[in-house]
Amino acid sequence: MASFSGTKINPAKFDKSQLPFYIILIPLAIFMILPIIFIFSHAFKPLDELFAFPPTFFPQKPTLQNFRNLFSATSESGIPVTRYLFNSIFVTSTIMIITIFISTAAAFALSKMKFKLKNIIFEINTLALMFVSTAVTIPRYLLISKLHIIDTYFAHILPLMAMPVGLFLIKQFLDQIPDSLIEAAKIDGASSFYIYRKIILPLIKPAIATVAILSFQIAWNNIETSNLYVNNESLRTFAFYMSTLTSNVGNTVAGQGMAAAATLIMFIPNLVIFIILQSNVMNTMAYSGIK
Amino acid sequence: MIKNSMSIIKRNTTSKEPYLFMLPYLILFATFIVFPIIIAIILSFTNFNGLQFPKFIGLKNYIDLITNDDVFMQYVLPNTIKFALIVGPGGYILSFLLAWMLAQIPKLPRTILALLIYSPSMTTGIAMAVVWTVIFNGDQTGYLNSLLLSLGIINQPIQWLQSPHYLMPIMIIVSLWSSMGLGFLAMLAGVLNIDPTLYEAGYIDGISNRLQEIVYITIPSMKPQMLFGAVMAVVNTFQNGAIGVMLSGANPTPNYAGQLIVNHIEDYGIIRYEMGYAAAISVILLLMVYWISKVAWRLFGEND
Numbered sequence: 173m174a175s176f177s178g179t180k181i182n183p184a185k186f187d188k189s190q191l192p193f194y195i196i197l198i199p200l201a202i203f204m205i206l207p208i209i210f211i212f213s214h215a216f217k218p219l220d221e222l223f224a225f226p227p228t229f230f231p232q233k234p235t236l237q238n239f240r241n242l243f244s245a246t247s248e249s250g251i252p253v254t255r256y257l258f259n260s261i262f263v264t265s266t267i268m269i270i271t272i273f274i275s276t277a278a279a280f281a282l283s284k285m286k287f288k289l290k291n292i293i294f295e296i297n298t299l300a301l302m303f304v305s306t307a308v309t310i311p312r313y314l315l316i317s318k319l320h321i322i323d324t325y326f327a328h329i330l331p332l333m334a335m336p337v338g339l340f341l342i343k344q345f346l347d348q349i350p351d352s353l354i355e356a357a358k359i360d361g362a363s364s365f366y367i368y369r370k371i372i373l374p375l376i377k378p379a380i381a382t383v384a385i386l387s388f389q390i391a392w393n394n395i396e397t398s399n400l401y402v403n404n405e406s407l408r409t410f411a412f413y414m415s416t417l418t419s420n421v422g423n424t425v426a427g428q429g430m431a432a433a434a435t436l437i438m439f440i441p442n443l444v445i446f447i448i449l450q451s452n453v454m455n456t457m458a459y460s461g462i463k
Numbered sequence: 464m465i466k467n468s469m470s471i472i473k474r475n476t477t478s479k480e481p482y483l484f485m486l487p488y489l490i491l492f493a494t495f496i497v498f499p500i501i502i503a504i505i506l507s508f509t510n511f512n513g514l515q516f517p518k519f520i521g522l523k524n525y526i527d528l529i530t531n532d533d534v535f536m537q538y539v540l541p542n543t544i545k546f547a548l549i550v551g552p553g554g555y556i557l558s559f560l561l562a563w564m565l566a567q568i569p570k571l572p573r574t575i576l577a578l579l580i581y582s583p584s585m586t587t588g589i590a591m592a593v594v595w596t597v598i599f600n601g602d603q604t605g606y607l608n609s610l611l612l613s614l615g616i617i618n619q620p621i622q623w624l625q626s627p628h629y630l631m632p633i634m635i636i637v638s639l640w641s642s643m644g645l646g647f648l649a650m651l652a653g654v655l656n657i658d659p660t661l662y663e664a665g666y667i668d669g670i671s672n673r674l675q676e677i678v679y680i681t682i683p684s685m686k687p688q689m690l691f692g693a694v695m696a697v698v699n700t701f702q703n704g705a706i707g708v709m710l711s712g713a714n715p716t717p718n719y720a721g722q723l724i725v726n727h728i729e730d731y732g733i734i735r736y737e738m739g740y741a742a743a744i745s746v747i748l749l750l751m752v753y754w755i756s757k758v759a760w761r762l763f764g765e766n767d
Contacts, residue, residue: 180567180659181566181567181654181655181657181659181662182566182570182655183567183568183569184569185569186568186569190567190568190569193564193565193567193568194568194572196564197561197564197565197568197576198576200561200580201576201579201580202579204579204580204582204583204640204643205579205582205583207583207594207595207597207598207640208582208583208586208594210594210597210598210606211593211594211597214597222604223604224604225603225604225609226609226612226613227604227605227606227609273487274487274488274491275488277484277485277487277488278484278485278487278488278489280484281480281481281482281484281485282485285480285481285484286481287481287482290481293485293489296497297492300492300496301694301695301698302694302697302698302752302753302756303496303500303698304698304701304702304725304748304749304752305702306701306702306704306705306725306728307503307701307725307728307745307748307749307752308499308500308502308503308745309728309729309732309733310503310506310728310732310733310738310741310742310745311498311499311500311502311503311506311742311745312495312499314502314513314738315494315495315498315499315502330491330494330495331495333491333495334488334491334492334494334495334496336492336496337645337695339488364480364484368484386645389585389587393587393588393589393590394588395588395589400733411588411589411590414589414590414593415589415709428596428597428600431593431596432593432597434593435586435590435593435594438586438589438590439585439586439590442585442586443582443585446578446581446582446585447578450574450578453648454648454651454652454655455652457645457648457649457651457652457653457688458652458653458655458656460645460649460652460653460687460688460691461649461653461685461686461687461688461690461691462687462690462691462694462763462764463687463765
């Protein structure tokens with residue numbers, strides 16, 4: 173039994189037997205975060221420091237010049253950066269909200285209702301976890317042009333709303349909520365819609381938070397839509413604008429400063445949202461297993 | 464009471480209500496996921512340039528892909544296999560080991576370290592490319608070049624991202640770096656939720672070290688999370704295929720060094736407008752993902 177005391181998962185406090193794990197984990201975590209720290213310091217470097225050899229790790233005279241350049245810059249076709257940013261925010265928030273509603277509703281039906289096709293639908297959805305969207309860029313393009321939504325916000329929004337992994341996580345989370353709660357409400361005469369709104373949604377907040385993060389990441393970082401389905405420059409997103417920065421001026425140092433500033437703007441919302449919601453995510457992932 | 468709830472369940476089996484709740488999701492799922500796959504399969508048997516009506520040509524695209532496409536056989540397929548074999552299992556094993564180690568330390572440091580390790584996976588796609596181009600920048604202001612120059616290891620800056628020699632290793636490093644994503648979090652949650660009494664019982668039954676503990680208790684107790692993580696790893700590996708083009712800024716990549724199957728699809732479908740042929744490559748890609756995931760299913764699935 174002596175050896176057992178050392179194998180404690182999720183220990184309450186520090187013990188020197190944990191030291192080997194820290195010795196491996198801390199350097200690794202630093203390696204993982206290092207490139208992101210580079211980008212941070214890059215974004216705040218003045219022009220001469222971006223050129224400097226050897227490159228400095230931290231900016232000596234931090235400046236917001238790169239951000240100012242970024243926001244005063246306009247793309248080749250005269251669209252201001254704020255327009256791209258607006259498009260990103262609009263598209264991303266719409267996708268998030270709709271994804272949450274359609275996946276929670278579908279998960280509610282899959283988990284708590286009985287109907288014929290239930291198992292088949294869930295199995296197809298589990299199969300779709302393996303779906304690699306880049307494989308069907310071309311059929312999607314044909315579809316989007318046939319639906320006449322090329323060059324509209326719909327081209328951004330519609331393809332990203334059905335998220336198999338989102339439905340999967342919510343459904344798994346719902347499965348562990350006892351049916352008795354719902355049955356009690358039904359006996360009291362509550363309609364399914366009322367149960368969905370008043371009982372299910374409040375109970376699955378952690379899963380909703382997780383799906384919100386995932387759909388945020390997918391939508392916010394997406395450049396394929398702007399690249400392929402949207403030719404109208406004023407409807408393209410910030411992520412797309414950023415990719416033009418790197419391909420046109422990426423190798424010049426001034427462009428690098430702007431690209432770094434843009435990367436921060438891309439990255440910070442991801443990070444902040446994740447930090448705020450991380451305990452919800454961990455709570456949801458506990459039920460993420462595929463059985 | 465029992466009778467009452469029985470009748471409620473019964474009422475539901477005949478009602479259309481579940482389908483109503485499923486409808487919005489199902490429509491979008493069918494339109495943007497199932498339907499494109501079907502189109503890809505159909506187009507893969509045709510000659511289609513995007514303008515004229517597709518012409519049925521049977522298996523010709525697949526035969527050409529295997530017998531006539533030098534770039535595919537010489538570069539794309541070997542590159543994809545090499546990339547997938549290292550990044551897929553490598554990222555997966557790393558995710559599991561990191562998750563397992565993180566579970567051995569208290570909550571606060573665990574949360575902070577997990578956040579640091581997870582954060583690279585938030586910088587998908589283009590942000591990831593920008594981050595790494597700063598490091599691998601081809602002139603002396605690039606961090607890696609300047610480090611190697613000042614250490615005297617190299618005499619002049621190396622064009623890392625334009626070099627056929629270095630592009631693939633860099634793609635692998637970058638992909639591994641960003642692979643601690645959703646699967647990693649699932650496995651972390653999985654390790655943390657294992658019933659501690661299982662370990663106790665295991666030690667009584669004669670387990671004597673940590674490795675045995677992982678093999679006989681940890682992994683079998685979290686098979687569902689292991690499977691979820693494996694599926695995520697496979698999908699991420701193939702989805703990340705664009706990284707070579709993003710890093711080098713060109714499709715095709717220099718000397719096809721970083722050309723993966725996803726880039727080959729874009730090369731034919733979007734640049735050359737040979738959409739039937741591109742569709743055939745897509746079908747091969749989807750089959751590869753499916754087949755590899757099935758292997759994971761064999762290993763960790765409970766009812767297969």
